[in-house]
Amino acid sequence: MIIGIDLGTTNSLVAVWSGETAKLIPNALGKVLTPSVVGLDDNGHLIVGDVARERLQTHPQVTASLFKRHMGSAHETLLGHRPYRAEELSALLLRSLKEDAERYLGEPVTEAVISVPAYFSDAQRKATRVAGELAGLKVEKLINEPTAAALAYGLHHKEEATFLVFDLGGGTFDVSVLELFEGVMEVRASAGDNFLGGEDFDDLLAEHFRASPQAQGLPNASDGSMAQRLRREAQRVRHALGQQLQATFTVREDEREWALTITQNDLARLAQPLLERLRAPIERALRDARIKAADLDEVLLVGGTTRMPLVRRLVASLFGRIPAMQLNPDEVVAQGAAIQAALKARHASLEEVVLTDVCPYTLGIETTSGDDLRRDYGLYLPIIERNSVVPVSRVQTVYTVDDGQTKVKVRIFQGESRLVKNNIFLGELEVPVPPRPAGEVSLEVRFTYDINGLLEAQVHIPLTDERRTLVIENNPGVLSAEEIAQRLESLAALKVHPRDQQVNTVLMARMERLYQESLGDTRQYVADLARQFQHELERQDERAIREARVLLTERLDRLEQRL
Structure with missing residues (x-):
């Protein structure tokens, strides 16, 4: 399947x-x-x-x-x-x-x-x-x-x-x-x-709230929990502003409450x-x-x-x-x-x-331009332009730049910048060339890119019929075959929480979050609900657990609507 x-x-x-x-x-x-x-x-x-x-x-x-x-x-x-x-x-x-x-x-x-x-x-x-x-x-x-x-x-x-x-x-x-x-x-x-x-719109709203006078005195938890609370509330406010003209960004902590009303116009201005x-x-x-x-x-x-x-x-x-x-x-x-x-x-x-x-990005090589008096190094020569339909094959001809040059290093890059230092290095080929005056030895550099994202770079020296080929299938940051095997073995040994219990664990996690967000009687109410549900789980009666889960979900939904 x-x-x-x-x-x-x-x-x-x-x-x-x-x-x-x-x-x-x-x-x-x-x-x-x-x-x-x-x-x-x-x-x-x-x-x-x-x-x-x-x-x-x-x-x-x-x-x-x-x-x-x-x-x-x-x-x-x-x-x-x-x-x-x-x-x-x-x-x-x-x-x-x-x-x-x-x-x-x-x-x-x-x-x-x-x-x-x-x-x-x-x-x-x-x-x-x-x-x-x-x-x-x-x-x-x-x-x-x-x-x-x-x-x-x-x-x-x-x-x-x-x-x-x-x-x-x-x-x-x-x-x-x-x-x-x-x-x-x-x-x-x-x-x-x-x-x-969307996460970036949420970050904007959270930063706007944090910088407002209404948020003065808001604590900043070192473990990042406050940042997550702000992001979650920002997401709620963003969704609410999709349905109504204004929404209130609210945070509660240690019997204090911070609140800021945000309008659709505020969001439009922030998001510009x-x-x-x-x-x-x-x-x-x-x-x-x-x-x-x-x-x-x-x-x-x-x-x-x-x-x-x-x-x-x-x-x-x-x-x-x-x-x-x-x-x-x-x-x-x-x-x-x-x-x-x-x-x-x-x-x-x-x-x-x-x-x-x-091919979503341009693929090319590093070149040098100019004469002995002034040379520009690290220039980018595109060979396959971005948005070329794949599979595609393109060739460019370049020439030696020094008298008596015996080898050429062809460095391959991906990106859109004029300078290779701003692009992504993919690999390189070193090719021997006959020692001749500068510009007399040509190199045909051909790139072939297929539907699986494999790039084949081939350099041909017509004067000697010398050829060098490099297939680039690994990129910086991508795991090697050996690393994949090691990670696969490591992941297989990890214990993953049983999926069929998620209906219960997600409710317990939801009550833990609501307990932290609530105050006074509401907090006590959430604690009582959690204790009752934990008691049902310990009895291991599937039918009773299922019924308790339905009732608890309804109560939590009503509670969150009031918060």
Whole structure:
């Protein structure tokens, strides 16, 4: 069985093709959204999803979120006494999604199509594949999130269409221009920002509250718990401002209360710098695709942050039309990934569609310019330009710069800067050349880039017919095969909290958070509820526990509405 997974910064989802439609798979709590949060419980067991998110505020030192932003880097997060890379944390999340799917489908799941932001670099894409491997999944394909959204919207059923996908999630922003013609869906251009999403709007609100006179005297916990409380309250306020003209940012601590009223206009003013950051990738994608906004047939909104009225107003003003919003923006990518999974499995109920992709970054080499009197070193010579349709092969000719030169070092980079020092170094080739006067020996440098993100660099010296080839499949920050094997063994030994108990543990974590947030009689009420539920758990009567859980959830829902 092959499934589709939306591995998100804030939330993740898993879906499967049911024969007629893409079906979202619920987790152990009956929810289709699983928070992308990983942590440790009081016994040192790993916890994932809602229960980990509840403990993010109360136990921030042993809980991790937003780790998708570090994919493809060597950044590590310490949970307890063990450091985890972003791939490992993502693998734990993927493993829980895999278990949810297996429980729902009643059969083993070994393969998956996983979505990635269109603007993910090669290193980030490879890290995502590694995460899947660590989770026990064969990653059949990585599908760009905008392409997945287009499949979910059924645009592949049209004969011809040119459309733009505006994808603003919790942590990343993508904009892609796609064209459908004669059964081929081609990505014309992609642009984006891997560090821009709903979490950044939350940070703005939290910082605004913290800097306000109304927050004077607010304590700053050294363990980061206050920062998590502010971020959680900021998220609540942001969501509330999507439905009403104003909302109150409230924090309670030690029988004190701090409150600040924030209006939609306040949020629009605060968010102006972020809105400006959204404009630049849109303009760049349209420019690279050589298309005008007026020529688009459709604009699709994807990602939960596109629910914000000010974001929708920005999109409508930029394109002069109301964007398509028929599908749930949180779920559309997972649905598209499931459709792609079914296409890979050649499901009989689906008509084949050919998907093409682009290389999201420019690939090139370092060169030197000038003469003996003045030389400019460290210049970037693009060979494969960004947004070239893959697979692609391009060649550039360069020449020796010194008399009697006997070798040339070809250094390979990825990026958009004029200077290589601002780009990402990928690898190098050293090639012998015959000693001749400067400029007499030419080198043909050919780059070939395939759909799996593999770059082959070949240097040919026509004068001697000498050839050197380098295949770049590892990037800085990506685990080697040996490291993957070691991490796989290490993760397999970790104890993961049983998934079928999450319905209980998430309630206990929720009450712990509410206890910390509450005061006086309310705090005592929460303590009494927790004690009663703990007593039911100790009796181990499944039916009594189930009934107590339903009643307790109703009481907590009513309590949170009053807070």
